[in-house]
Amino acid sequence: DARVTQTPRHKVTEMGQEVTMRCQPILGHNTVFWYRQTMMQGLELLAYFRNRAPLDDSGMPKDRFSAEMPDATLATLKIQPSEPRDSAVYFCASEGLAYEQYFGPGTRLTVT
Amino acid sequence: AQSVTQPDIHITVSEGASLELRCNYSYGATPYLFWYVQSPGQGLQLLLKYFSGDTLVQGIKGFEAEFKRSQSSFNLRKPSVHWSDAAEYFCAVDRDDKIIFGKGTRLHILP
Numbered sequence: 001d002a003r004v005t006q007t008p009r010h011k012v013t014e015m016g017q018e019v020t021m022r023c024q025p026i027l028g029h030n031t032v033f034w035y036r037q038t039m040m041q042g043l044e045l046l047a048y049f050r051n052r053a054p055l056d057d058s059g060m061p062k063d064r065f066s067a068e069m070p071d072a073t074l075a076t077l078k079i080q081p082s083e084p085r086d087s088a089v090y091f092c093a094s095e096g097l098a099y100e101q102y103f104g105p106g107t108r109l110t111v112t
Numbered sequence: 113a114q115s116v117t118q119p120d121i122h123i124t125v126s127e128g129a130s131l132e133l134r135c136n137y138s139y140g141a142t143p144y145l146f147w148y149v150q151s152p153g154q155g156l157q158l159l160l161k162y163f164s165g166d167t168l169v170q171g172i173k174g175f176e177a178e179f180k181r182s183q184s185s186f187n188l189r190k191p192s193v194h195w196s197d198a199a200e201y202f203c204a205v206d207r208d209d210k211i212i213f214g215k216g217t218r219l220h221i222l223p
């Protein structure tokens with residue numbers, strides 16, 4: 001049963017610290033998305049990649065967020081420095097052949 | 113411009129009752145439409161999708177949705193809900209190679 005995996009599942013950190021979240025997409029899926037979900041804003045698209053190349057990162061605060069795909073099996077989302085307003089659940093999703101997205105379980109980030 | 117509208121933030125139904133969750137989209141071309149479900153503490157799971165053809169699509173967990181071009185709607189239905197259906201439901205449309213999600217409808221089930 002192929003699944004998207006994300007690590008860590010939970011992260012608590014202090015303001016100003018660097019946070020790195022990792023995602024392993026389903027093998028063979030070449031489009032990967034990063035989302036952020038909060039009660040106030042709902043589900044927001046931060047960035048997405050196709051064949052490891054960034055296609056759109058307009059939803060991401062450029063000064064502190066960065067997203068990369070070092071290889072086809074790993075996507076990373078980094079926040080440096082983190083701020084309390086970054087507290088949210090961050091989801092990674094990979095896209096199947098029929099445009100359906102498969103979501104990981106999320107990383108719940110709390111910045112104090 | 114809002115691409116997907118889910119007019120109901122919360123819906124409460126009794127277990128065993130029928131369910132309809134509303135979704136309207138605004139996108140000129142024939143859209144690719146989706147419904148996802150999110151249980152507490154989990155990621156989103158695809159329930160069903162519509163690309164073309166038969167306007168009534170069947171999904172997992174006994175859900176179905178009907179595409180109505182004249183009404184720009186893609187409402188989700190289930191004839192008889194179970195307590196395990198309590199979750200948040202998201203309608204989504206594929207636009208410009210990205211999925212745009214609605215704000216979600218939280219479904220509550222009364223015993």
